[in-house]
Amino acid sequence: MTHLEVGRPDLVFYSGLVSVAGAVVASPTWSVWQLIGAWAAPTCGWFAAMYGGDYFDRELDKITKSQRPLPSGRMSPRTALAGMIVWVLLGMVIAVLLNPVNLAMVVLALSFGVAYSKVLKARGAWGNLARGAITACAFAVGVFSTNPSPAPALFVFALIFALHDAASNVVGAICDAEGDRQGGYRTFPVRHGEKVSLRLMVVLHVLWMVLAIGYPLVVLPELSYGAYAPFIAIAIVMTWVSIVMLYRAGTPIPRVAGLKSHEVLVIERLVLASAVVAAAGGIWLGLGLMIPFIGATFLSSLFLMRGSYEPSRRWQAKRSNPKPSAV
8 A cells, every 4th residue: 555655546647648648649540559558658657756756855755744655664765766666667668669769758757857856856947847848758658659750740749748747846846835945945936935936837837728729720730629629628727727726825825725726737637638639539539538537536536645645635624623622
């Protein structure tokens, strides 16, 4: 259960779905096995990143997240490091079997991941952008899995996912600002405060929205905009709901409010990735992937992760508002 907790099953489905989106949009002749491999390779990379993140952040997590596996002593740093290495190697093997070019994508993603955890997370906006670049690499792995010489125009979708994830990472940094400040991590919210961080988040969101709305319509007419548009519309509405939640939370933004806003983005980004799948593979393929992944994300968050790795809102409320004595 500890290893399952470290792997973050409430978040694990996204990177693989982004890669599948790349695989489907890159070639109309994909096979089911190619899609499975395209999903598995970055998913292994995700597990590696989670082990690595817990390993590199173990001292910082002692400050405000002592319930997590490493600071609580339920997992040793050596085990976390070994887990990172094993998952990296497994993901690399799968990616290279799909296309040897993917070795470069894996190395690039690994470099961004280590740089994020070791250096860039504490260097303001560079950390947020590095986090987005990792998702762009996942999309590229999917593209090269089904097409050895893809059209360069497809990689604008990688930029869309990168901008989206950078914005989402800013929200996570806002949630963790107090602990990062105590631990000496100079993240963007620690350096510039919540108001400027919210502006950066909005700018990043608006950039990906503009690209997501206009780029496929203008540059990629072969895609089905009719299948794509409903997914994009839902993703954009959910994003603005997340933004409004943060702006209405007051100042300073309570951690619980930040987590609620981020939870909306966790579901929304699955819709965004499914939009690209639907545009190239049809609306039923998009729905067929999106619905079970959203269900699995919601259930794993509700029944596994809340109250352990990331305390639930209900748990927070119980701790901060204890019931009066019946006496």
